[in-house]
Amino acid sequence: MVKAAVMWGFNEPLRIDSVKLKAPREDEVVVKVVASGVCHSDLSVVKMVLPIPPPLVLGHEGAGIVEEVGSAVQNVRPGDHVVMSWVENCGRCLYCTAGDSHLCDTGVRNAMAGKEAVFEKDGVDIARMAGVASFAERTIVRATACVKIAEEIPLDRACLVGCAVMTGVGAAVNTAKVRPGETVAVFGCGGVGLNVVQGAALCGASRIIAVDLADAKLELAREFGATDLVNGKETDAVDAVKSLTGGRGVDYAFEVIGVPAVIQQAFATLKRGGKAVIVGVPRMGEEVGFQGWSFPLEGKSIIGSLYGSASVHRDMPRLLELYQQKRLKLDELISRRIPLEAVNDAFAAMEKGEVARSVIVY
Ligand SMILES: [Zn+2]
Numbered sequence: 107m108v109k110a111a112v113m114w115g116f117n118e119p120l121r122i123d124s125v126k127l128k129a130p131r132e133d134e135v136v137v138k139v140v141a142s143g144v145c146h147s148d149l150s151v152v153k154m155v156l157p158i159p160p161p162l163v164l165g166h167e168g169a170g171i172v173e174e175v176g177s178a179v180q181n182v183r184p185g186d187h188v189v190m191s192w193v194e195n196c197g198r199c200l201y202c203t204a205g206d207s208h209l210c211d212t213g214v215r216n217a218m219a220g221k222e223a224v225f226e227k228d229g230v231d232i233a234r235m236a237g238v239a240s241f242a243e244r245t246i247v248r249a250t251a252c253v254k255i256a257e258e259i260p261l262d263r264a265c266l267v268g269c270a271v272m273t274g275v276g277a278a279v280n281t282a283k284v285r286p287g288e289t290v291a292v293f294g295c296g297g298v299g300l301n302v303v304q305g306a307a308l309c310g311a312s313r314i315i316a317v318d319l320a321d322a323k324l325e326l327a328r329e330f331g332a333t334d335l336v337n338g339k340e341t342d343a344v345d346a347v348k349s350l351t352g353g354r355g356v357d358y359a360f361e362v363i364g365v366p367a368v369i370q371q372a373f374a375t376l377k378r379g380g381k382a383v384i385v386g387v388p389r390m391g392e393e394v395g396f397q398g399w400s401f402p403l404e405g406k407s408i409i410g411s412l413y414g415s416a417s418v419h420r421d422m423p424r425l426l427e428l429y430q431q432k433r434l435k436l437d438e439l440i441s442r443r444i445p446l447e448a449v450n451d452a453f454a455a456m457e458k459g460e461v462a463r464s465v466i467v468y
């Protein structure tokens with residue numbers, strides 16, 4: 107039996123339960139979870155913004171130690187330290203073979219559906235979110251979703267690379283491919299937004315304008331490399347970004363919240379030829395309107411960024427290498443370390459904008 111935080115219904119607190127872990131399939135691995143970040147997308151599932159049906163074990167930003175492997179597993183063995191990717195890389199589908207493994211057929215299907223049940227309680231199957239389910243002491247993941255990392259990296263830091271860091275840094279480095287001297291605005295400075303800021307800094311952006319409604323998050327954004335701070339509560343964010351860029355606007359505007367009105371704002375801050383990069387996830391069914399002429403007559407465009415367009419087996423070890431060289435911040439992302447039992451409090455703190463990341467430590 108393992109202890110897990112189970113979502114039994116939408117819009118209800120998670121319940122700490124003792125659940126049974128099923129046997130791994132031949133291509134799966136049992137991971138003893140050591141740490142898991144609490145991400146906004148976990149809360150989005152509870153609130154039906156990302157409607158993955160319960161019962162379900164949430165958590166998709168986990169790191170741990172491999173305990174057991176299925177008979178066909180070759181890439182990891184018991185004792186290996188791993189970060190779990192919430193999009194597995196099958197290595198064989200059209201996307202994987204084309205070099206876009208973040209869009210992997212089976213990976214994306216499993217990430218969005220969460221259909222596979224690896225837990226059970228009193229004969230009821232319980233699914234794992236995004237192929238990971240790191241709100242449990244032990245979980246089962248596909249071996250191709252296990253990214254082996256160096257053992258000297260603390261797992262409570264490494265887990266953050268599993269979602270927030272990869273998604274944020276990857277949006278700047280892989281999706282936008284920001285170049286030295288270009289200008290960037292980042293709307294939303296939570297766990298992922300801060301990482302877009304530090305990704306843009308790694309790329310050598312000249313101006314990194316952080317936009318948020320909370321001064322505490324903006325101050326944190328400065329630590330992560332923001333050159334200018336805009337509080338959207340006090341000033342019109344679009345005007346502010348424009349005036350900071352000589353009236354022209356930015357090369358890239360990242361929206362990291364998932365609110366249609368903010369996506370429109372991000373688009374409005376672009377200079378001609380600029381790109382809005384959508385990282386935040388709007389509620390399913392929600393539409394976003396734009397002035398159509400802006401696309402052909404100003405050459406502006408909108409691009410989406412899933413999981414930082416990551417090739418996880420290439421990118422996650424690289425990010426951790428940068429952390430070891432003290433060129434990537436992870437420690438500063440952790441606002442608090444908590445036991446699994448405090449996961450609902452972590453959701454509440456996140457909604458109040460009190461934390462960058464709460465990390466569950468088992
Ligand atoms: Zn996440």
Ligand SMILES: [Zn+2]
Nearest residue numbers: 196199202210
């Ligand atoms: Zn694939």
